[in-house]
Amino acid sequence: MQTILQQMPIVIGALNTGFVQTLRLFFVTLLGAFPLGLVIAMGSMSRLHVLRGITRTLVWIIRGSPLMIQLLIIYYFPGLVFHAPIWGGGESGRFQAAAVAFIINYACYFSEIYRGGIQGIPVGQEEAGLVLGMTHSQIFFKVKLLQMIKAIVPPMSNEIITLVKDTSLARIIALQEIIWAGQSFMKGSQGISGAIWPLFFTAVYYLVSIGILTILLQRLEKRLSYFR
Amino acid sequence: MAILEVEHIRKTFGKTEVLRDISFQMEKGTTLSLIGSSGSGKTTLLRCLNFLETPTSGIIRVNGETLFDASVVSRSREKEIRRKRLHFGLVFQSFNLFPQYTALQNVALAGELLAHEREDWRQNRKSIRQEMQEKASHLLDQMGLSDRKENYPHQLSGGQCQRVAIARALALEPDILCFDEPTSALDPELTGEVLRVIRSLAERHMTMIIVTHEMAFARDVADTVIFMDQGEICEMGDPKDVFQNPQKERTRQFLAGYAGV
Numbered sequence: 001m002q003t004i005l006q007q008m009p010i011v012i013g014a015l016n017t018g019f020v021q022t023l024r025l026f027f028v029t030l031l032g033a034f035p036l037g038l039v040i041a042m043g044s045m046s047r048l049h050v051l052r053g054i055t056r057t058l059v060w061i062i063r064g065s066p067l068m069i070q071l072l073i074i075y076y077f078p079g080l081v082f083h084a085p086i087w088g089g090g091e092s093g094r095f096q097a098a099a100v101a102f103i104i105n106y107a108c109y110f111s112e113i114y115r116g117g118i119q120g121i122p123v124g125q126e127e128a129g130l131v132l133g134m135t136h137s138q139i140f141f142k143v144k145l146l147q148m149i150k151a152i153v154p155p156m157s158n159e160i161i162t163l164v165k166d167t168s169l170a171r172i173i174a175l176q177e178i179i180w181a182g183q184s185f186m187k188g189s190q191g192i193s194g195a196i197w198p199l200f201f202t203a204v205y206y207l208v209s210i211g212i213l214t215i216l217l218q219r220l221e222k223r224l225s226y227f228r
Numbered sequence: 229m230a231i232l233e234v235e236h237i238r239k240t241f242g243k244t245e246v247l248r249d250i251s252f253q254m255e256k257g258t259t260l261s262l263i264g265s266s267g268s269g270k271t272t273l274l275r276c277l278n279f280l281e282t283p284t285s286g287i288i289r290v291n292g293e294t295l296f297d298a299s300v301v302s303r304s305r306e307k308e309i310r311r312k313r314l315h316f317g318l319v320f321q322s323f324n325l326f327p328q329y330t331a332l333q334n335v336a337l338a339g340e341l342l343a344h345e346r347e348d349w350r351q352n353r354k355s356i357r358q359e360m361q362e363k364a365s366h367l368l369d370q371m372g373l374s375d376r377k378e379n380y381p382h383q384l385s386g387g388q389c390q391r392v393a394i395a396r397a398l399a400l401e402p403d404i405l406c407f408d409e410p411t412s413a414l415d416p417e418l419t420g421e422v423l424r425v426i427r428s429l430a431e432r433h434m435t436m437i438i439v440t441h442e443m444a445f446a447r448d449v450a451d452t453v454i455f456m457d458q459g460e461i462c463e464m465g466d467p468k469d470v471f472q473n474p475q476k477e478r479t480r481q482f483l484a485g486y487a488g489v
């Protein structure tokens with residue numbers, strides 16, 4: 001019987017590997033959802049009724065159903081129903097499917113935050129720019145953008161922190177992220193079995209990374225606090 | 229020659245007629261006050277002059293140049309509209325300063341952005357920027373804000389914000405400066421400082437159109453006053469005549485609401 005101290009290096013190694021996958025999913029989701037959210041926000045503010053209808057329906061479906069179901073559908077649906085498994089086999093296929101599900105899901109949430117930020121800027125800012133002879137793009141980049149960013153930082157911080165923990169949902173399609181790695185020691189892995197503490201220990205990884213994120217996001221918020 | 233000629237301006241929103249057949253002229257260096265109750269169309273008229281609204285019909289000329297003619301169907305390009313707009317300046321009721329810029333930056337920004345279009349912008353970027361900053365600084369001095377240049381709008385009082393906004397509008401040297409109820413959003417004790425600034429501009433013969441509810445101010449500062457009612461010019465003339473001897477019953481009723489003027 002090994003002591004926890006002896007198990008520690010093996011467990012930490014496995015958790016680190018899982019955590020790298022967690023971080024990859026986190027950053028890929030942000031990288032994809034930031035711009036896609038903007039596209040969806042534009043669609044939901046479009047003057048074209050059809051486009052607005054489509055995007056708002058999409059946002060409703062995505063925000064109205066559990067991310068776990070979306071993950072399962074995106075991963076299994078093509079293979080089971082169309083007999084066309086578009087996701088490659090193995091871990092990279094699972095990662096691609098998870099990334100697509102997460103990006104779409106978070107883009108929908110981001111789009112609503114963006115929309116609030118854009119529509120929250122008083123129309124007087126646009127008009128002041130216009131009467132001062134500015135172009136629409138100058139008004140957007142020189143006047144509105146920073147005000148918009150300031151307005152969306154707090155709600156975006158919330159979503160970003162939620163995303164860190166939501167990545168664990170990818171466990172459901174057996175993506176080898178940190179929860180999966182922690183759980184493996186219950187069934188047995190690398191000579192350790194029946195150990196539940198590694199699973200609990202994953203919480204430390206989440207706590208630390210969210211602590212760091214919180215500090216960074218607070219700094220950003222503070223840097224934008226010089227104006228109101 | 230009149231600096232501004234407005235001919236038969238009409239503006240409808242859906243079925244509501246907000247302006248019906250507005251025509252007037254004004255001379256360079258004079259001040260025109262627009263008075264009338266809320267909803268009489270004063271603000272809409274100012275917004276039409278500044279191209280924030282498009283009149284349904286009518287003509288607007290500045291210095292003899294036709295800036296707008298509703299009968300000429302033209303899809304003006306953004307650049308052209310912007311050039312036309314610069315004949316007018318507009319000071320808003322709610323200031324609409326840019327919150328992320330200091331007072332000085334607020335005043336200098338638009339001029340700098342316009343300078344990007346100058347051919348010598350690339351070579352002389354530094355000196356042009358310097359020039360704009362100095363001009364902005366000088367304007368803020370004139371507004372009595374020498375010690376407030378580096379403050380952000382939220383650090384300024386309402387009266388100070390409005391004076392920054394006036395400097396910002398003046399920086400582009402408009403032919404005609406318009407004010408949309410410039411003191412309506414201010415505490416009573418702060419209106420004086422803004423009115424003093426506008427008065428000093430009138431004394432320096434800035435051409436101005438002022439929408440205001442400050443009747444004493446309209447009477448003392450303006451060369452001409454227009455009383456608007458239900459989208460029409462009800463009465464127009466020398467302030468002394470209009471205020472002391474109004475010809476129309478509607479004007480009398482309106483002025484009676486402002487006791488002591």
